[in-house]
Amino acid sequence: MKKSDSNSSEIRNTFLNFFKKNNHEEVESSPLIPHNDPSILFTNSGMVQFKKWFTGEEKPLFDNVITIQKCLRAGGKHNDLENVGFTPRHHTFFEMLGNFSFGGYFKEEAISLAWNLLTKEFLLDKNKLIITVYKEDENSFKLWKKISGLSSDRIIKISTDDNFWSMGETGPCGPCSEIFYDNGSEVEGGLPGTKNQDGNRFVEIWNLVFMEYEKHGDALKNLPGKFVDTGMGLERISAVLSGKINNYDTDLFDYLFEKISLETNSKMNDDVLINYRIISDHLKSIVFMMSEGVLPSNEGRGYVLRRIIRRALLNVYKIKPNLIILNKLVDHVIEKYRGVYYELEKASLFIK
Numbered sequence: 379m380k381k382s383d384s385n386s387s388e389i390r391n392t393f394l395n396f397f398k399k400n401n402h403e404e405v406e407s408s409p410l411i412p413h414n415d416p417s418i419l420f421t422n423s424g425m426v427q428f429k430k431w432f433t434g435e436e437k438p439l440f441d442n443v444i445t446i447q448k449c450l451r452a453g454g455k456h457n458d459l460e461n462v463g464f465t466p467r468h469h470t471f472f473e474m475l476g477n478f479s480f481g482g483y484f485k486e487e488a489i490s491l492a493w494n495l496l497t498k499e500f501l502l503d504k505n506k507l508i509i510t511v512y513k514e515d516e517n518s519f520k521l522w523k524k525i526s527g528l529s530s531d532r533i534i535k536i537s538t539d540d541n542f543w544s545m546g547e548t549g550p551c552g553p554c555s556e557i558f559y560d561n562g563s564e565v566e567g568g569l570p571g572t573k574n575q576d577g578n579r580f581v582e583i584w585n586l587v588f589m590e591y592e593k594h595g596d597a598l599k600n601l602p603g604k605f606v607d608t609g610m611g612l613e614r615i616s617a618v619l620s621g622k623i624n625n626y627d628t629d630l631f632d633y634l635f636e637k638i639s640l641e642t643n644s645k646m647n648d649d650v651l652i653n654y655r656i657i658s659d660h661l662k663s664i665v666f667m668m669s670e671g672v673l674p675s676n677e678g679r680g681y682v683l684r685r686i687i688r689r690a691l692l693n694v695y696k697i698k699p700n701l702i703i704l705n706k707l708v709d710h711v712i713e714k715y716r717g718v719y720y721e722l723e724k725a726s727l728f729i730k
Contacts, residue, residue, distance in 0.1 A: 385629045386616050389500075390446055390718065393475050393610075396495050397444040402477060405440075407447045407719065411670050411679065419679055420450040424476030425550075425587075425607045431480055432550040432589055434602035441482030446612070447474045448666060448719060453682040459689070463655035466578060466624040470686060471662040472613050479606040488586050488606045489521050492557065496584070500619060506560045508580060509533045510570045512541040512553035518588070522555070536571050543587045543607075548594055550601060554587040559618045578623055584610040626655050630714075634658040637710050641703040642694070653693040660690035661704060665711045669725035705730045 394404060408427035410420050418426070424447040430436040451458045452470040461468035477491065496502045509528065511518040513535045522533045544551030558570055558580045567577020589605040591598040613625040620628050635646055635654050646654050667683050674684035687704070694701055708730050712722045 385620075386612060387717070389612065389616055389619060390473075390475070392499055393495070394444060394446070396499050397442075397477050397491070400442075400491060401482070402442040402444040403440040405443050405445050407445060409670050410448055410450050410666055411672070419453040419682065421447065422449050422451050423447070424449075424474040424609050425478070428478055428480075428607075429549065432601060432605055432607070433592060438480035441480055443478040443480070445474075445476050445478070446718065447476060449474050450663060450667070452663060452686060453679070459685070462659045463652040463693075466617075466626070467581070467611075467614060469613060469625070469659050469662075471659065471666055472611055475610045475612055475615070477606070477608050481603045481605070484604045484606060485518055485588055486521050486525075488588070488608065489518070489555070490525050492584060492586055492608070493525050496557065500615075502559065502618070504528070507532075508558040508560060508570065510536045510541055510556045510558070512555075513537040515541075515553040515555075515588075518553065518555050534569065534571055538571075540570070543585065544593050549592065550589050550605075550607075551593045551598070552588045552590040554585055556582050557584040557586075559583050561623050565623060581614060581618065581623075583614050583618055584608065626658070631655070631658050633710060633714060634661065634707065637707055638697075638703070641706055642697045642701060644697050650697050653696050656693045657690050657704075660686045660693075661707055662711055664690065664704070665708055665722065665729055666719070668729045669719075669722050 398404065408421055412418055412421050412426055415426065415429070424445055431438040449472050450470060458468045459470055462470055479488065496507065497504050504526065509522050509532065511522065511533060519533055519535065522528065523530065541554050541556065542551065543554040556570065561579050561581060565579040567579030568574030570580060585608065587607040589607050590601060592601050613628070613630055616628040616630055617623065617625045622628060635658060638654055638657055639646055644650060663686050664683065672679050672683050674680055674687060690704060694703055708726065712726055716723050
């Protein structure tokens, strides 16, 4: 896949086809409203639907799985609502590309698969990639050196929780290895683990979690096996493969910017840039939440939806007061995503 020629559909297909060729079964995205899981308001990562497979409460249907999961982070512990539009990479709605293994393979193959997809399928320059591993995970450090050929200073040992992933106070967890892309020295920001790590130069594109433990407060017990859980945000990898630093500068958003410009009779410039980004991000969340039957209300998921609608309307009004356009934009979101999420089309009239 040529860098700069890529679009989100090609990226999804390349990702799925690569892992299918490598003995993974595709599993459909689970709903945004988790089934039988009162611990979270919305599905916020790819592993949510497999939680009981990891803990052994349910027998996995497959050894190796590939998914593209619709996710929402706008309520509860994982809430990115206030950051949307102001940063290059925060969204309420996003898609998570993930490969999982429930005993089929562990660290070595997970690292090898990730490296081959990024460098041989997506054709990323290996000299632009930086790896982090958990400080105590010497095995992952050695495997990365062997598989990637990167020098030791490009594989950074991190001692903090940044490289020990957990669902929360309870649940599956384990050391992880993050893959970063270097946007170049002209972009501000420092290496992972440094005081300037929050800059835009080095962007995390993929996290490989090696699930070995189950957390109960401060105590860790072994899971029934050694498992793999990975997550790569489609919006982030789309930006990297398009040669962009900002997720909003990709085909996942530009079609909506065109329609917002048309409906508001405005040009997207620095004065309204944040408004355009908030409207486009929030509109996706509104469409996907309502397609699953969520309605605005005063509590729970309905309250989150109500807040998102109000924020989207407020940002329309900042461009042009008292304009009603969100309903006119619904079809454009559905057209963009209907080939992946078939439920959207059936809900079109209801949402509008």
